[in-house]
Amino acid sequence: MTASRAIVIDDTTLRDGEQSAGVAFTQDEKRVIARGLVALGVPELEIGIPAMGAEERDSIRDLVALNLNARLLVWSRMREPDLRLCGDLGVRCVDLSIPLSDQQLRHKLGWTREQALAAIRRCVPMARDLGLDVIVGGEDASRADHDFLLRAAETAQIVGARRFRFADTLGILEPFGTQALFQRLRAAVDLELEMHAHDDLGLATANTLAAALGGATHVNTTVNGLGERAGNAALEEVVMGLRKLYGFRVEVDLSRFPALSQRVADAANRPLSWHKSLVGEGAFTHEAGIHVDGLLKHPLNYQGVDPAELGRSHRLVLGKHSGTHAVLKVYRDLGIILSDHQASALLQRIRAFVGQVKRLPEIPELEAFHRDLGNGPNRQSIACFESIQPAEASP
Numbered sequence: 001m002t003a004s005r006a007i008v009i010d011d012t013t014l015r016d017g018e019q020s021a022g023v024a025f026t027q028d029e030k031r032v033i034a035r036g037l038v039a040l041g042v043p044e045l046e047i048g049i050p051a052m053g054a055e056e057r058d059s060i061r062d063l064v065a066l067n068l069n070a071r072l073l074v075w076s077r078m079r080e081p082d083l084r085l086c087g088d089l090g091v092r093c094v095d096l097s098i099p100l101s102d103q104q105l106r107h108k109l110g111w112t113r114e115q116a117l118a119a120i121r122r123c124v125p126m127a128r129d130l131g132l133d134v135i136v137g138g139e140d141a142s143r144a145d146h147d148f149l150l151r152a153a154e155t156a157q158i159v160g161a162r163r164f165r166f167a168d169t170l171g172i173l174e175p176f177g178t179q180a181l182f183q184r185l186r187a188a189v190d191l192e193l194e195m196h197a198h199d200d201l202g203l204a205t206a207n208t209l210a211a212a213l214g215g216a217t218h219v220n221t222t223v224n225g226l227g228e229r230a231g232n233a234a235l236e237e238v239v240m241g242l243r244k245l246y247g248f249r250v251e252v253d254l255s256r257f258p259a260l261s262q263r264v265a266d267a268a269n270r271p272l273s274w275h276k277s278l279v280g281e282g283a284f285t286h287e288a289g290i291h292v293d294g295l296l297k298h299p300l301n302y303q304g305v306d307p308a309e310l311g312r313s314h315r316l317v318l319g320k321h322s323g324t325h326a327v328l329k330v331y332r333d334l335g336i337i338l339s340d341h342q343a344s345a346l347l348q349r350i351r352a353f354v355g356q357v358k359r360l361p362e363i364p365e366l367e368a369f370h371r372d373l374g375n376g377p378n379r380q381s382i383a384c385f386e387s388i389q390p391a392e393a394s395p
Contacts, residue, residue, distance in 0.1 A: 010043075015075050064091060080123065098137065100116065179211070193218070212248060237277055244305065
């Protein structure tokens with residue numbers, strides 16, 4: 001574990017998250033998401049693209065007017081007309097984005113490397129004159145020539161940028177190379193360094209953690225990993241990974257995250273996968289008998305992350321792979337005390353049910369299975385499957 005160092009979360013749910021195909025937040029939804037992020041302690045929010053039009057600029061002004069306890073940023077291409085639209089919105093910072101790979105310079109802009117450096121020299125001072133702190137965003141930096149990448153970052157520093165954003169625009173990096181690249185950047189410049197990762201190969205969070213190890217001071221995230229194509233680095237994964245795996249200080253409290261996660265999923269019309277790490281329904285759900293038995297004996301037997309840190313709890317369910325200990329526990333939480341013989345009989349019934357209908361039984365069905373045994377239920381209370389608290393654990 002590394003020595004404790006602070007990493008700043010710059011969340012882009014309201015910019016890159018909304019760029020996910022088919023997603024369009026209403027202004028009310030943007031306000032709710034922005035307030036929710038700030039309530040968690042997220043210190044920076046990227047909230048829009050002024051060049052999109054007057055409606056987008058009005059949206060940005062509306063969010064600024066909320067007087068949120070966070071630094072608000074906007075995104076802009078490194079073009080003078082786009083930059084001029086960023087100056088009267090009330091935000092404190094602009095990310096000026098420019099392609100740095102030869103692929104995009106030649107085949108997207110028709111530019112040379114020297115033209116890209118000239119644009120940095122020209123636009124960064126203009127943004128500073130507008131009263132804005134500047135992030136120079138290196139689009140497609142992961143495919144840029146490494147020496148040219150360093151020249152671009154050095155140029156940004158010389159002309160007054162505050163930060164350099166490394167964008168793995170296509171999500172093609174791997175963690176070891178990412179760490180090495182950030183180590184080179186860290187040795188070359190004194191700028192803040194930011195990682196912007198995409199998840200095309202499923203490595204956005206891993207690459208973000210690697211960038212932090214390599215010297216990044218800031219990282220981009222989105223709630224639930226929402227974003228273009230396969231998405232961005234997920235806020236919840238990055239925060240927990242930085243904190244748990246490497247001991248970085250991240251001043252974000254995820255204990256109220258589930259509500260925000262669901263709000264973003266609803267607003268984006270992008271339901272969470274059952275298996276989504278940390279926030280999916282299955283993330284802390286246990287069925288397998290050997291796991292449930294171990295969890296009942298002591299939560300740490302099968303707890304790598306305490307679900308309470310994310311405002312959640314363990315949940316026991318009964319299915320094909322359950323054992324009698326789980327049956328006894330779940331029915332006891334329903335107020336029904338079983339004998340070992342009854343638990344064995346119910347387990348066979350539950351396994352047959354799951355095999356036939358391809359889903360877990362719900363509480364009314366569990367109660368019906370018990371009634372079918374011919375014994376009236378000894379019901380003390382009706383409750384959902386309760387979480388397993390340390391106090392309940394027994395040796």
